[in-house]
Amino acid sequence: MRNLYYILQKEFLLIFRDKTILRLIFVMPIMQLLLIPMAADYEVKHVSIAVVDQDQSSVSHQLVNKIGASNYFRIVATPGDYPTATRLVEANQADLILTIPPRFAHDLATGNHAAVQIAADAVNGVRAGLGASYAGATVRQFALELRAGAVLSSAAPRPPTIDVSTANWYNPHVNYPLFMVPGILAILVTMVGASLSSLNIVKEKEAGTIEQINVTPIKKYQFILGKLIPFWVLGMISITLGMVVGRVVYHLVPAGSVLTIYLFAAVYLIAVLGVGLFISTVTENQQQATLFSFFIMMVFVLLGGLYTPIDSMPQWAQTIAAYNPPSYFITVIRAVYIKGSTVGDLLPALARLAGFAVAFNALAVWSYKKRSA
Amino acid sequence: MATDRKLRGAAIFWAFIVKEFKHVVRDRKSLAILLGLPVVMMTLFGFALSNEVKDTRFVVVDLTPDAATLALTDRLDQSKYFSFAGQVRNEAEIEQVFRRGEARLAVLFGAQFDRGNAGQRQLRLVADASDANTANIVTNYATAIIAQFQSELPGALPTSAGIVVETRMLYNPQLKSSYMFVPGVMTLILMLLGAMMTSVSIVREKERGTMEVLLVSPMNPLMVIISKAVPYMVLCFVDVLIILALSYGVLDMPGGANIPLLLAECLLFIVTTLALGLVISNKVETQQTAMFISLVGLLMPALVFSGFMFPIENMPLPLKVISNVVPTKWFYMIASNVMIKGLGFAAVIKPTVILAGMTLVLLLISLKSFKQRL
Numbered sequence: 001m002r003n004l005y006y007i008l009q010k011e012f013l014l015i016f017r018d019k020t021i022l023r024l025i026f027v028m029p030i031m032q033l034l035l036i037p038m039a040a041d042y043e044v045k046h047v048s049i050a051v052v053d054q055d056q057s058s059v060s061h062q063l064v065n066k067i068g069a070s071n072y073f074r075i076v077a078t079p080g081d082y083p084t085a086t087r088l089v090e091a092n093q094a095d096l097i098l099t100i101p102p103r104f105a106h107d108l109a110t111g112n113h114a115a116v117q118i119a120a121d122a123v124n125g126v127r128a129g130l131g132a133s134y135a136g137a138t139v140r141q142f143a144l145e146l147r148a149g150a151v152l153s154s155a156a157p158r159p160p161t162i163d164v165s166t167a168n169w170y171n172p173h174v175n176y177p178l179f180m181v182p183g184i185l186a187i188l189v190t191m192v193g194a195s196l197s198s199l200n201i202v203k204e205k206e207a208g209t210i211e212q213i214n215v216t217p218i219k220k221y222q223f224i225l226g227k228l229i230p231f232w233v234l235g236m237i238s239i240t241l242g243m244v245v246g247r248v249v250y251h252l253v254p255a256g257s258v259l260t261i262y263l264f265a266a267v268y269l270i271a272v273l274g275v276g277l278f279i280s281t282v283t284e285n286q287q288q289a290t291l292f293s294f295f296i297m298m299v300f301v302l303l304g305g306l307y308t309p310i311d312s313m314p315q316w317a318q319t320i321a322a323y324n325p326p327s328y329f330i331t332v333i334r335a336v337y338i339k340g341s342t343v344g345d346l347l348p349a350l351a352r353l354a355g356f357a358v359a360f361n362a363l364a365v366w367s368y369k370k371r372s373a
Numbered sequence: 374m375a376t377d378r379k380l381r382g383a384a385i386f387w388a389f390i391v392k393e394f395k396h397v398v399r400d401r402k403s404l405a406i407l408l409g410l411p412v413v414m415m416t417l418f419g420f421a422l423s424n425e426v427k428d429t430r431f432v433v434v435d436l437t438p439d440a441a442t443l444a445l446t447d448r449l450d451q452s453k454y455f456s457f458a459g460q461v462r463n464e465a466e467i468e469q470v471f472r473r474g475e476a477r478l479a480v481l482f483g484a485q486f487d488r489g490n491a492g493q494r495q496l497r498l499v500a501d502a503s504d505a506n507t508a509n510i511v512t513n514y515a516t517a518i519i520a521q522f523q524s525e526l527p528g529a530l531p532t533s534a535g536i537v538v539e540t541r542m543l544y545n546p547q548l549k550s551s552y553m554f555v556p557g558v559m560t561l562i563l564m565l566l567g568a569m570m571t572s573v574s575i576v577r578e579k580e581r582g583t584m585e586v587l588l589v590s591p592m593n594p595l596m597v598i599i600s601k602a603v604p605y606m607v608l609c610f611v612d613v614l615i616i617l618a619l620s621y622g623v624l625d626m627p628g629g630a631n632i633p634l635l636l637a638e639c640l641l642f643i644v645t646t647l648a649l650g651l652v653i654s655n656k657v658e659t660q661q662t663a664m665f666i667s668l669v670g671l672l673m674p675a676l677v678f679s680g681f682m683f684p685i686e687n688m689p690l691p692l693k694v695i696s697n698v699v700p701t702k703w704f705y706m707i708a709s710n711v712m713i714k715g716l717g718f719a720a721v722i723k724p725t726v727i728l729a730g731m732t733l734v735l736l737l738i739s740l741k742s743f744k745q746r747l
Contacts, residue, residue: 023665027669031669038692039692045687090714090716119542122548123552123714126548128545132540140524164496166512169502170502172502199661287577302417313423334503
């Protein structure tokens with residue numbers, strides 16, 4: 001026990017002397033929490049439209065005004081012909097081109113086939129699909145209003161309509177940070193647990209100081225615990241800091257209990273520390289360790305459903321996600337923040353995470369012994 | 374004599390490049406990751422990650438079923454966006470279904486939907502908005518389908534006499550999200566390899582003290598540094614080729630892209646990232662700091678501001694302004710214009726000039742800080 005105490009003392013001293021790690025612990029959460037939630041707003045709005053009005057009639061002007069008045073659209077230009085409008089799309093200045101052909105008003109009045117063309121820049125498929133369907137709906141709405149004006153004046157029965165009202169449960173004001181902040185907290189913990197811990201051990205290897213520790217009477221488990229405990233503490237500090245930033249900047253308070261979050265974070269950290277330890281046993285220098293942990297972060301965090309929902313993934317990816325600790329932690333921390341889930345609701349996830357914690361650490365300790373034998 | 378010396382210089386430079394190549398090639402584990410990373414990322418982004426909404430499960434509350442409610446439910450189920458997950462009776466049951474994650478959307482039909490007073494039909498959409506983005510997209514698709522359905526109801530105004538909307542999707546008719554990820558993955562990988570790996574490998578020599586040994590060699594110190602960058606430049610280029618092979622071979626990217634132009638632009642961006650790596654390596658002393666700066670200062674902005682993961686047009690003004698000084702934004706614009714839209718050089722002159730200008734400034738800064746260090 002005394003040995004463990006000394007080695008812990010050494011590790012904490014080293015960490016607190018290292019300005020880089022301290023900066024990483026403090027700057028990283030703040031930077032990520034400030035940048036990503038503000039950027040991660042995928043709502044399709046401010047769709048830029050270039051209108052090519054070749055008709056220039058009062059009806060076409062009404063249609064253009066109707067589109068300009070909508071909140072979704074911003075008319076950025078009214079070029080004279082379609083090729084000019086295409087160049088605006090190529091320069092990424094317009095998302096949609098609405099072309100109103102000549103004789104549009106005439107065709108509409110005479111009951112002929114009156115058509116408008118919408119061309120969407122479909123590089124971003126979601127934006128193009130929704131933008132074009134909003135624009136189409138606006139045009140149809142305009143047509144209905146025109147007809148209704150004519151029909152109502154002749155006292156005909158009202159055309160059928162469907163009143164659609166929408167509600168968003170759990171997040172009625174569609175608050176993006178509420179979704180992103182808990183996810184980022186999960187990345188922070190993963191980063192501290194997997195990347196920092198592996199770098200720390202590999203640094204000793206690279207500097208050769210690990211040999212010096214190996215010749216001391218310190219037992220292997222004491223060395224490993226001595227390495228893991230400080231990063232476990234740092235991980236808990238980092239998630240605390242993250243929650244404080246979330247509260248101060250975005251006024252986010254978990255709907256559930258903070259203790260639930262800490263409980264899951266504590267177990268999850270043990271699991272990712274096992275991953276970090278494993279990385280450090282299979283790599284020889286910091287460059288390799290960085291690459292390995294970057295690779296693992298990239299694959300596991302992205303497959304964990306941070307940006308894109310797990311249910312839209314294909315089956316093979318969902319299978320990987322089922323064995324992926326971040327998927328559980330990201331789901332859990334979001335559930336606690338957003339839906340107020342309790343430990344009871346999340347017991348299966350807790351069992352899985354505990355299983356991962358045991359499995360990864362066993363693997364890491366096993367491969368560690370093998371290497372030094 | 375002068376040519377002799379030049380030749381000798383060239384030979385030494387070559388020897389240095391060979392030495393650096395050996396370093397990179399001998400480190401099998403890193404090499405495996407550096408070459409495997411593009412493959413894994415292309416697979417992930419191309420097949421696994423998608424913000425397309427497909428087959429979202431929805432439940433229906435329909436207490437008085439009639440022809441119209443059944444037809445509309447069927448219409449939603451038939452669309453590629455939704456799949457019918459069953460009937461529930463009330464809001465409490467919706468809540469249960471949402472909690473268990475069995476559906477993301479509930480459609481509540483008003484009582485006597487089809488016989489609603491004076492043709493007014495009531496319908497409520499309830500979305501599980503714990504993932505606000507997906508909820509938004511789902512609600513929008515549902516609303517669009519309902520609007521289409523409404524216009525076809527008996528008694529609706531004949532659409533043939535209204536305005537016909539002809540929609541065309543340019544560049545990506547199937548609306549695949551993998552298209553926009555390809556240039557994004559390219560941007561990220563080049564940033565990682567070019568800037569982070571170069572800076573870490575230079576700083577490693579500093580940290581170990583072997584840099585002193587290299588600097589006392591007869592080589593110009595600047596050439597020592599450049600020779601360290603060359604292997605990563607080659608690796609970057611190999612990764613670009615891997616990405617291109619995968620995107621045309623596996624992901625069915627639209628053909629017709631001007632490949633020589635794309636490769637030239639990649640080369641420009643590789644120089645940009647190397648310049649960034651050099652600036653970082655001149656300023657820092659330890660590998661950890663180099664990695665920290667590369668991650669926070671380069672990779673995160675590359676992810677946030679290039680526009681392939683997060684829409685720049687929705688960002689608050691300060692972030693929009695910042696995005697303009699991030700080189701990855703301009704490279705992403707060039708790469709997506711050339712690859713997806715199949716445009717020629719004329720369409721990317723502006724971002725190319727901006728990127729080249731940034732590169733020049735970065736190279737000047739790295740040269741300047743380099744001299745001070747000696």
